[in-house]
Amino acid sequence: MAIGSFLNVVAHRVPAGESVVHPPSACPRCGHEIRNRHNVPVLGWLVLRGRCFDCGEPISARYPLVELGTGVAFALVALRLGADEQGLRLLPAYLAFAGIGIALALIDLDHKRLPDKIVLPSYPVLAGLLLLGWDGDALLRALIGGAILFVFFFAVWFAAPGGMGFGDVKLSGIVGAMTAYLTWGTFLVGAFMGFLLGAVAGVLLMAGGKAGRKTAVPFGPFMILGAWTAILGAGELGDYYLELIGF
Template sequence: MTNGVACGFVLVLGLAIGSFLNVVAHRVPAGESVVSPPSACPRCGHEIRNRHNVPVLGWLVLRGRCFDCAEPISARYPLVEAGTGLMFALVALRFGGETEGWRLLPAYLTFAAVSVALALIDLDVHRLPDVIVLPSYPVLALLLAIGGDGDALVRAALGAVGLGAFFFVVWYVAPGGMGFGDVKLSGLVGAMTAYLTWGTLLVGAFLGFVLGAVAGVLLMAGGKAGRKTAVPFGPFMVLGAWSAILGAGYLGDFYLESLGF
């Protein structure tokens, strides 16, 4: 299978996963099952037909309206589907160039799905559910182990502990600045970035704080937030991590090399 064909397959997979993540983001915070009952219109309650449940295309065919009650369907649904598909394709491009990269692909695709789900939920309800975060630790550890690089696994473990400890100190010293869910998520971010390089961890963590700070300033400047307004930090943590994983981590590697590390 060529890299282009593989990326196309992963893109389609990402579209389907994105459709499922819409369900996860809606139901998990409410404590509902993500497998039953079938998806239905939140306004009229009619079950969504299979032909209308095709990622992105279903929304376009319906012109953004429910087939039964004609009420608008949020554009967020196709945007999440398309965004997840694009993210999966970028991950395939990042890791699909060599044999070791293909072995890492399941781990980073899983982390991508987890990242999207947590970002959506944090934006909606300002929570990072343990039911998603905690099981991700053993699952991602197992998938990374398939990569077979012992040194990288040790680095991932140290990255998880190190970044987790740093976030814990920040949370303990200034508990209003972030939630404890961010502390638990930081271990995942630390592991998945440090597995690649220490520079990737450095850039991923740094960008998370920078992006969060910039967003906070913009929200205050636009009058949509004040000094004490709680801004979800999870989305910026995963955005910073993925910026580093997909390429920006090389800046961190260059910086550490210039210091002699």
């Protein structure tokens, strides 16, 4: 949840080109710095009853929800990987991927873009962390999976300009690598679920009158959610399907 608190800062400051470490967090209305005792994830918001201690300005419920959601996500990652030696070696990489995904999803929902300042450094960072769980076959699979999904997204972006942002293309290599590292079935389901979830959300938005056929809908959150749907268990369906066709 503490990481979730930091991700709230990242999601707010990175799109604005501000430092994520300085100055300390403050109320946007009165400018008073948030006291340490009020910075405790979730509990601080509850103690303040969702308002600034100094001026009473409402504090969005999104902040504690992101904190709590990040804590839950990290717990699910730990449960998925298990407590054996290999799982513990992979834990830093997939916790980092979870944190990166949450920050990017929040920014994409707010600003409809995926900042290079987060996406591009994620490649070497996640690659380095995956090396901790050294598995030659899995690393090769991750490299191939990342390349396949990147090329596919690039082809879609090139063939239909405006239908997809290039930030999605850059993110696709990460999604492909992190899902393929586990299994090809996880890669297959992760890629498919991103498009499926995006399509379902688009239909629901149009049905509710919130969007039209040409309304730009951020795709990054669906890519990330699709990847985690596969990583946390749905990838086994992909493995089963690939077994059926003899792959």
